[in-house]
């Protein structure tokens with residue numbers, strides 16, 4: 384068959400393909416990653432004017448100056464290379480000493496792995512252990528990373544509902560009743576995002592004791608462990624457990640020191656677990672940001688007054704948002720004891736997602752619907768109080784009359 388010639392060049396034309404080009408094909412595990420309910424709203428808000436955000440989960444308070452200085456000093460001193468795979472030795476020592484003081488827990492450097500934020504720590508811990516046949520207990524509602532990470536790796540999620548009428552506290556008996564022969568692990572996020580619940584020592588101890596007895600792994604996400612407003616005693620798994628054999632405690636600098644963008648977190652566990660996670664860490668991010676790790680050393684070793692001052696500010700805001708929610712028609716709140724979120728209920732059967740969307744369009748206030756955090760609280764909204772009292776007052780000046788007009 385004669386070849387077709389290009390009229391302009393006289394060259395032969397490439398033959399037409401008879402078949403379609405194969406589309407890029409994702410690993411089916413990607414289906415476990417949902418479209419984030421938070422991003423959807425925030426993207427819409429980014430195209431609107433005069434929006435007040437009560438949606439975002441990161442501190443608005445500035446990073447303390449001595450931490451920034453330590454970061455810049457590290458850069459100027461040429462600290463721009465890789466650190467050791469487990470983390471900057473000075474930071475491992477600072478964390479060991481800090482946790483020794485704070486939770487009276489004797490650790491060695493080999494109990495700690497430095498990661499790129501708590502997000503990487505969670506990724507490593509969960510994806511290194513989730514597998515078909517393994518069931519993970521997770522509260523509903525919960526921080527949106529856990530369930531997809533479990534499912535992506537073949538594990539099964541079993542939800543334990545928490546309820547607004549009980550201030551979203553965990554009932555230890557309910558948790559124990561949920562444990563079965565397939566239960567491999569429990570994720571314990573204390574203080575909790577999105578509910579702001581802080582679990583008391585009796586709850587944490589009872590759950591940990593049962594997990595240790597049954598050989599169930601506990602992944603404790605304690606990134607908000609300083610944001611506790613009413614209790615002097617915070618029940619970290621690090622001072623509620625006999626040993627670290629079945630415990631991974633995950634935290635970071637993001638919330639406590641307003642360092643979310645500097646991306647340094649850690650996992651604390653048994654030396655054997657850290658050894659395995661270190662190998663995996665080498666295949667993910669290798670090491671965390673080096674100057675940010677120097678900034679972390681400064682954060683831990685300097686006076687902690689900056690943290691106490693920030694917590695005082697968050698407490699004042701917590702009190703204000705509780706008051707504002709109480710004044711809002713059709714919203715039932717409670718007093719969150721920690722983190723920086725309030726999670727009030729709307730009347731049953733109200734679709735929080737639909738309401739959040741209309742609230743954004745009609746009042747310009749952006750809140751996150753409960754269904755971003757699970758199936759159990761679709762009639763709830765999450766308000767972040769990582770914003771000033773003035774902004775919250777302005778937001779509720781819009782929300783209150785608007786809610787009064789709603790007919791549910």
Ligand SMILES: Cc1ncc(COP(=O)(O)O)c(C=O)c1O
Pocket residue numbers: 440499500501502503526572575576604606634635636637643647648
């Ligand atoms: C409960 C919880 N865990 C982990 C993270 C992630 O923290 P990091 O910035 O350290 O990755 C967040 C951030 O919002 C969070 O709310």
